[in-house]
Amino acid sequence: MYAFEYHRPTSVRQAATLATKAEDMKFIAGGHTLLPTMKQRLAAPANLIDLGQIAELRGIERSARSVTLGAMTRHAEVAGSAEVQEAIPALAEMAEMIGDPHVRNRGTVGGSIANNDPAADYPAACIALGATIVTNKRKIAADDFFQGLFDTALEEGEIITKVSFPVAQKAAYAKFRNPASRYALVGVFVAKRASDVRVAVTGAGSNGVFRWTEAEEALKGRFGTKSLEGLSASADGLNSDIHADATYRAHLIGVMTRRAVQAATARG
């Protein structure tokens, strides 16, 4: 790790002010992507602004039509939240599938989303459920937020404060883990919403999370695995690595989509 200066603001406003002053800065949330990267000397911020002591970034709120997670809410808190489990059980289940118990005790929803790792789970949930990402400056629809590998709509120094997930009629997440890293080799989040059906795929796309629109169309008529029969995802634009080539990933998108739809319908 290279040397850096460490800052620990206690409010979003303070953090934002620090961000405008500090050169070559990075925010640190749970740190479970950033710190390993810094340890390998692949990231070298001169200033590190820790969001860990900002109380206003924490907490889970449930309303009739949505669940809102403070950006610094940790995966373990989401997984264990009775409100989330009741309102959007798929979201709680997805959080429980991230990393391992120790990672879930540190990793946060805001950090996961801001990083937009192509194998992260939260981007799929955000896209499928149609989440709104709230920052200290504005509200951004998930569809506009994720802009490719590790790239988001966030501007320099902009801080995610919370993420709001509309309650879906039915939803589920099916994840096929990379055998080694346990990140998503293919993760499919399906959501049947009042207006449409969404199938968001993470881990597979060479440009990050994407929607499998053919499956969405097929499921719009009848939300069930039967509707997916004969449908296969295209391997174009999918990742190939030692664990899975594009063809296998494309196949897994089909399998995981069916499994997610099955789980969502089984929930009733």
Place this chain on the structure above:
Amino acid sequence: MNATGIGAPVRRKEDQRFVTGQGRYVDDFNRPGQAYAYFLRSPHAHANILSIDTRAAKEMPGVVDILTGEDLAADKIGGLICGWMIHSKDGTPMKAGPHPALAQGKVRYVGDHVAVVIAETLAQAKDAAEAIAVDYEVLTAVVETATATQAKTAVHDVAPDNTVFNWHLGDKAATDAAFARAKHVTTIDLVNNRLVPNPMEPRAALGEYDVGTDNYTLYTTSQNPHVARLVLSAFIGVAPEHKLRVIAPDVGGGFGSKIFIYAEETVCVWAAKRVKRPVKWTSDRTEAFLADAHGRDHVTHAELAMDEGGKIIGLRVHTIANLGAYLSTFSSSVPTYLYAPLLSGQYDIPAIYCEVDGVYTNTAPVDAYRGAGRPEATFVVERIVEKAARELGQDPAKFRKRNYITQFPHTTPVIMTYDTGDYHASMDKALEEADYRNFGKRKRESARNGKLRGIGFSSYIEACGIAPSQAVGSLGAGVGLWESAEVRVNPTGSVEVLTGSHSHGQGHETTFAQLVSDRLGVPIDNVSIVHGDTDKVQFGMGTYGSRSGAVGMSAIAKAIDKVIAKGKKVAAHVLEAAESDIEFKDGKFTVAGTDKSLDFASTALQAYIAHKFSGQELEPGLKEGAFYDPTNFTFPAGVHICEVEIDPDTGVTKIDRWTAVDDFGVIINPMIVEGQVHGGIAQGVGQALLEGTVYDKSGQLVTASYNDYCMPRAIDLPSFQVGMTVTPCPSNPLGIKGCGEAGAIAAPAAVINAITDALGHEDITMPATPQNVWRAAQKNATKLAAE
């Protein structure tokens, strides 16, 4: 049975410190004034070093010194060695290229050592390493095992076609004749995948030099500290043997990878004198992937000949073994004498011929990893036997039994003489415990759920108790493979055992103490096992090849016998009886046929106070040493049965059942032995399903972290059903065969045989990852559709 004696599942003495965080591993040691070493490693698989400019780096904050291969040469420090000479078929010695601890003119794999930075902190050492300017002339990398000899570039000048040796074993003419009269021939092509050992504790070294006494100390993660000292002194020349103390304290697993003498510890000792400060290096995991010696990496073609009755009459094997960029300490012995002599398996095969081409590539050196040669042999034998049974339409268990060796001793055509065993007993017990008869039912049940179920056997044998010194000497070993022990009885009757074996997870502090407690009747808490420090312990050969029980404990048993003999003399004087009338039993020296006795502790006290005998009659004291050189290898053997269920939709293979029945001879501590079996199976399953080392075409290591190299996790494994049969080993005084490697040797073939059984075809390579299995299942589906 004595509650702490031989055969008792005694809870481990060492665990108190481990479960409380009080273990002391190398990285836990810090010496006053210590500086930190960081190695600048080659980013290229193959390159000439045109220049190294350290001037700017030396000016960086905290830098103590930066050393390169030039400095090594100036100090006349020799290269790392390979301690086993292999001769090719034509009689020429193997082609050993130079192996400097820091590169001299050329780098040969990604991770090769270019320079060492020594600084006040590790961070400063890393900072400075980035400021070293190295001018490389990049050369074409030789990466693939199968094609290394056809490459246009040579890794070493001494081996222009990258061939280290063309070695062979067995009778070619007799084997060819067997194939000529065969009624059926089964052939198979196999890749034994390269593995990275990955003990959880990364390697570390802390070198120290005392200017006043001219003494050196090295704390190192070693399985064999005396061998490390011998090599560092006699061959590499960093310090005279009597001036170098090597300490291998608690060591967090080895699995072979900590046998070898590496560049890093060499440099730490040497640099400690140069900079006059202790120098510490601790590997991070990425460095471990790059520069620990890897294991396996064979490409093999094998043929099995059978007569009309399904009796095996011949085996022909050709293997290309990748030895990496340099010959590591024992590398040359692994694909030769630790491999081909096991190709007879448990079978009576009259003719066997094996050729092995050892090749250089621009990859990390390959050396012994748990099993070392024997897993590779078992994989060949058990895969081809399984395939032959299927081709002949025979039940694989029956086919094996038809061909088992039943008479002992049995001399194979590949130089081994198996001393004892009962292979039918192991198979019968395994079939019973695996509920083989109901396998069909389970397979149908799986099919109803859309899953493919398969069962696979592995009837493995290994040669352990390494090894009779004369025998291995005649085969090219540079050392003898005996073991030493000293049993020191204190005046209070407590006992210290100094052993040349080294424990890095095996539990010697408990099992060795059980032997002492059993033999001398001393409470186990009054027995200490001392190992891992060349200043305390006499020369010994260390722990590898499942040798510590069969060889290390045999040495202790010999020393104990001498202690008892001496004790009888002491007791005879005290009890005023003839020495020949003294019996030793249950911890007491007794005058035969009387109730006159002296307990062990009193005898020890009498030996030291020496009041009851004169110095002319008897030497005072009670301390005896022994060296034990085995008379033969030992031959643990057994049957492992693996049952898998494959999800054809995803290719995920679940191991549903695992049955192991092993014959390890006499068992000292069944709890520890079973633990060894569990761990071995997990590593074998890892090889079969999860672990694959991947270099890309340019020689970059793709699997250099746990993000890409898949380690077995708890969820990947089932609970194991482990059973035993016992035929005591006649070749050592304790009847022990050894158990440390069995699981890793047996498992890969059992898993792959189960998967191929489930798939209905043989086309799968290790590791059988979900992707590979899915693809193989696709092939199956296509084939079925076509039919």
Place this chain on the structure above:
Amino acid sequence: MAAVSLTVNGKSVTADIDPRTLLVQFLRENLRLTGTHVGCDTSQCGACVVHLNGEAVKACTVLAVQADASVVTTIEGLSQGGELHPMQAAFREHHGLQCGYCTPGMIMAAVDMVNRKGGALDEQTIRAELEGNLCRCTGYHNIVKAVAAGAEAMTQEPVREAAE
């Protein structure tokens, strides 16, 4: 440099440290609590697991400064009054360790597992919950047994659990 002040195994600790110091380095090098180990660089092996404010975390992926004002328990602080914690005793009793290197992290993870999931843990739950801890020696067989037994023992001793 940055100031940190935290409680480690019941003792208050204050230090002025380089901000890039990881919690595991702080424990091992500053406090000489070497029971917490480092086995990888990528937050996977779990040899470094400690409890931060009562929850298991990987100390290799937390900056010491992030742990300011926190309560840390390491393997050295687990046992009370010279007796082994029930989970430590269970690992010894069930031979849940061989080389001992992964053991501190395993035990801290196991205690955390019981704190979250209770004392009645089945095999599949234990295996799944050990996702973040690698062992190369045991094949996990006896670790699973040890965790199950330790969990049962822990919940039979509510006083201890509260102390932890």
